[in-house]
Amino acid sequence: MQVPKGPSPARALYTAEERRRRDLSKWTLVQGILAPLQFLAFLISLGLVLRCLATGEGFGIASASIVIKTLFLYAIMVTGSLWEHDVYGQYLFAPAFYWEDVVSMGVIALHTAYLVALFTGWMDPRSQLLLALAAYTIYVVNAAQFLWKLRQARLSAQTQIPDGVLS
Secondary structure (H helix, E strand, O other), X not given: OXXXXXXXXXXXXXXXXXXXXXXXXXXXXXXXXXXXXXXXXXXXXXXXXXXXXXXXXXXHHHHHHHHHHHHHHHHHHHHHHHHHHHHHOOOOOOHHHHHHHHXXXXXXXXXXXXXXXXXXXXXXXXXXXXXXXXXXXXXXXXXXXXXXXHHHHHXXXXXXXXXXXXX
């Protein structure tokens, strides 16, 4: 089985048709709203988690913030797969976003493991918070992937020859 490697350097992130579908998709706007809200929830939660680990106080509010951040993650993942379907015709692992989706699965797995630990008491509070930090670390990697991809899309849109110019 050959693993997709995403777009080659010579291929733009979007074909003209994919760009048109991206621009028409209602999920593009939803993603544009959810992504910064999730990042804000992450920053607030990160501060609360680090404060709790440093002082031993505020476990309840830190836990609630992780749950809220995780709910944002689930919302952005569901709407992101709907966006990917609108643009590329498949819900996940479209070649253009293959590695971002692979890392996203790890982010979801770690956040879900945190919820299981929290609601079942599977781990002590400190271990739960450390698990959340592991999830947050992978989330930052994933967010950086998407920001890099967004930058690539903008750069390729600036250098792309409009359809029909050479015909």
